[in-house]
Amino acid sequence: MLSPIELRSDNAAGAAPEILAAVNAANVGSALAYGADEWTARLHDIVRDVFEHPRARVFPVVSGTAANSLALAAMSPPWGAVLCHESAHILRSECGATSMFSGGGVMRGLAGENHKVTVEAVRAAFDDTRWGDNHHSQPSVLSLTVPTDHGTTYTSAQIAALSSAAKERGLRVHVDGARVANAIAAEGCTPAEMTWRAGVDVFSLGALKNGALSTDAIVCFDEAVADELHYRIKRAGHVASKMRFQSVQLQAYLTDGLWLRNASVANAAMSRFAAGLRQLDIELVSAPEVNMAWARIDGDACRRMEDAGLLFYRMGGNDVRFVTSFQTTLEEIDEALERISKALVAA
Amino acid sequence: MLSPIELRSDNAAGAAPEILAAVNAANVGSALAYGADEWTARLHDIVRDVFEHPRARVFPVVSGTAANSLALAAMSPPWGAVLCHESAHILRSECGATSMFSGGGVMRGLAGENHKVTVEAVRAAFDDTRWGDNHHSQPSVLSLTVPTDHGTTYTSAQIAALSSAAKERGLRVHVDGARVANAIAAEGCTPAEMTWRAGVDVFSLGALKNGALSTDAIVCFDEAVADELHYRIKRAGHVASKMRFQSVQLQAYLTDGLWLRNASVANAAMSRFAAGLRQLDIELVSAPEVNMAWARIDGDACRRMEDAGLLFYRMGGNDVRFVTSFQTTLEEIDEALERISKALVAA
């Protein structure tokens, strides 16, 4: 039996050693609960420094679903509509969390190639809206998944153009950044360039898929939203009592570029993997721009790949998904390609 | 300057070394997210074993507020009323979390000595209810804080009597067990005796105040409620992606009696401390039955105690609160009493 190679999800990876070490180091003495500790205070400074924004505020929460849905609920009135791509995670995979926390807000899924929202789609949604008519939920937030759940991503310039279009009608801009480090690393821009400088008001800072143990975060550049989140997060049960152990993870994550380094490792592994798939004449559904690829492989070959110890997801039909993480090695990639190559040939 | 002695809250304590070690040990290999990992599977077995209940289900969540409010929302219809003591944490310190998650459920605070609900108070509330009249929220859950936020607690027999009264009218019974280990340790009963054998349907298993890093849990003996929680927890953002690191904490916590040992340490420290306070003729507001004492000390003495490095909370008027934790040593207790003794004498 061949050893398994993990390509199902970056969520299946463990914790980064730097982050685990930081957690261990924080277990000294007593510290007040609920964020009134020095680790959390320092985290705010680090976030402001890394994002070059003097009033940024950060709220550690335990999952990306919490980060997205609580942020959106604070950004949008109960009668608001969140515009997003029709394949967005917030629309399809969070069991109505945003509708619940917002008191009945809705999501309007927009079509768009490569799973990306376009300026044209936003404008068309605006044209299709009866503004001010109380029979209709009112567009209030544009939410972009950066990168998308399908391995494509937005550039900073694209985000800026979309923000600009959204703000023509007074919408706020949200980014579901469950893997935002991968997008920043892929573009090579600064964290500020991809976020507030591109018009983003609030974003979910994913950390769990990229080395953290038990926390993601909301980063907020809009003070009115932050003031709401102060209460919303507590009453949703997302203010950790031992916050220091959450904050210290994010500290380590953002310090010395660990988050972007880890993301680069995952991106590089996928880049090599995608090149290998192409050489094997495997069709890629879209160009993998970060650490994820969707490909088309027939069921028989899939079964042989599974038999050969490859861990990946079948997504319906012949679609399969491969994801690399900060723990994926180039040796694993080469070995995976080798096994796939063999599996493509019927026994 | 004297070294500080932590008596503000057990929430200020760090993580138990056994739990931190377990987290470190779980950082091996890849594991599927959202609870589909072997640590979480094993946790279910451990819970069933420790609580002697073959169908118990456990849901790790990140805070006691999450545990309480999600459990209560699953136990009660939107038009339900949760009966609890008027000083209950769920009523006074969770910012309406239960009302939010339940879709507008309400809480009815009952009076009762020593911050405890009595059978008579439950019966009086029933008599005061217009059952079936849709102008009035309908009592649906009795929630007990075990132990109370004031250092008193319920015995298993008292819980059983209250459950029995509640069930006469079809209510479910919930325990806010943020410190339930301290109550079990104080009574010396089995975990089953204080929970389902006493009629408890669902309870919040506190772990954070007693050694855990980042998780409490809901333990559920009622399958209909558990089936609801499956969805409610996800859409509240409380399904950790790297669940293994949450589950493994609870594993360590419940294994070999660590939770009860830690609670006993805290209880014993408080017991010695309370005896010392009495010797100093300090009035105790109620008999400290677990790891917390409320006492009456005038403001001048309080200031001198603070100057002497004692960390504790002033609760308004002359009320002060002292809490011990699993990290409190008997040496610290003796030293604290020594300092208090001096502080009681005006300079």
Added chain:
Amino acid sequence: MLSPIELRSDNAAGAAPEILAAVNAANVGSALAYGADEWTARLHDIVRDVFEHPRARVFPVVSGTAANSLALAAMSPPWGAVLCHESAHILRSECGATSMFSGGGVMRGLAGENHKVTVEAVRAAFDDTRWGDNHHSQPSVLSLTVPTDHGTTYTSAQIAALSSAAKERGLRVHVDGARVANAIAAEGCTPAEMTWRAGVDVFSLGALKNGALSTDAIVCFDEAVADELHYRIKRAGHVASKMRFQSVQLQAYLTDGLWLRNASVANAAMSRFAAGLRQLDIELVSAPEVNMAWARIDGDACRRMEDAGLLFYRMGGNDVRFVTSFQTTLEEIDEALERISKALVAA
């Protein structure tokens, strides 16, 4: 068998002939739905005129519960607390409507003689609040029931003093005015004096108990709240499609002082009735200041009164409630007193 005399509730009265006539008259031609009709436009003018406020906005809704809960939800954030008397209708008799519509807001009942909130109670509630602490719902609205559900009422000056205290901490002021016409008529003040001139931001304008057929209304002097209500009312299903038939009722109600005339009839009937009860040495629980009295009459006498055709409510113990309406005649009052007089004497 004696003919019944209705003293259970003003809710049991029929529609005022002037209002029914107006409804009949409005059944001419076609009119756009949802408020885009001329009757609704005129209603706004009438409200502005009657209340002497150029920007007042009015929202017809189908019940007092709708008026109260939707207004409060628009006035308060989800983490807000509505301060009210512990006997307030919004707290005890609306099945959690405000908590539902506000997304989990809570109500804090304050004690106070004669079922009235006092400035001292408001200040004490403020002192007892941890402002800005996200563990605690934040006082956001003071709601006064004018008159109370127990037949007492507030003067304009009392409302002004309470508003002033509430606004020291930034709260909005709401009046549950299910019977506000009776309070205005009793004091003889102007509608403006009892509402916005006394610091009231939004109030429920009761009409159903005083002659309307199928509508109460929210009257709003705060434009931010009104802008919210525009959407909240629709999504709660309270925008009548044939709004003209609702608006025209309120038109007739407010025109030529019908509402105050009707209220005066009810008040005068109660005044005579209360005087009669006192002459019969019946204890009144509090002085009936509008159209309702609570009295203490033993069970045997009550039974004889019921046998004599008197319709009234027993409220527990020896408490009974009598309510007069705009349809109550002085002859009925005299006849009722006559029958009570006889019933007090055991057979």
Added chain:
Amino acid sequence: MLSPIELRSDNAAGAAPEILAAVNAANVGSALAYGADEWTARLHDIVRDVFEHPRARVFPVVSGTAANSLALAAMSPPWGAVLCHESAHILRSECGATSMFSGGGVMRGLAGENHKVTVEAVRAAFDDTRWGDNHHSQPSVLSLTVPTDHGTTYTSAQIAALSSAAKERGLRVHVDGARVANAIAAEGCTPAEMTWRAGVDVFSLGALKNGALSTDAIVCFDEAVADELHYRIKRAGHVASKMRFQSVQLQAYLTDGLWLRNASVANAAMSRFAAGLRQLDIELVSAPEVNMAWARIDGDACRRMEDAGLLFYRMGGNDVRFVTSFQTTLEEIDEALERISKALVAA
């Protein structure tokens, strides 16, 4: 100037004289509030009789939005998904009411010709669902708009087939029957055949567009849902205090077939109108099966039609909508066609 002819909406019609007469007649004596009156009791009997169902329960509410959203909230858990056509009124024109009342339920719009859901679309939605996976809202209700907002309708047999498909996976079946009388009249079936005999569990009984003054209703054949509605309707503020005036409208509506007669008048007017439009070579978007037509007419002609006193809605592009009501006369239809005929010819 020509007299206006109303073809915008059946919502713009007035009240049926029979219904208004019944309201006037009910204004006798006193009657207990909130449904404890004899008119409401009789309404239950009438509904059970008309729908041939001994346990049917009826809840008068003030609007179709209230009827739909409260029913759906009672039929579906908070994590449920309501399947409906992508053009459904509940999805597009109720400002998120169902999501609010259900605590964050979502709607999944299905494609389908003539604005109708098909069995194939329902089955495809089922195949596309990850049943039991808590990341995804779970299909819980199939809601059909009968007739659709575009003038097409379902037959009883089609509803039965859809119900049957829905129930294979345990969904409940709801009908938005804002104009259900028109559908029943068009098919000539019995009310039972189109509702519970076709598998419908709960439906919105539209009355307002077809002659009522201030009430629609929910009719419920599922007792568990009815027991929930008892509370949900109250806390949504939809229990009218003077319920008798609402119930009596529905009594008159359902008595002696008034509802079906009125609907037939509207249907017949549209039938003649549609025939006339076809003769004028105007393209109909779909075959008008009840009292509504969507047609394509260019902007210049529309302007001339408006100038000629025709009242109708432009729906974007060249789409226009015509609706007839129980008040529309055949003379008006002929006159309208005459004016359209002239307007089609440029000046």
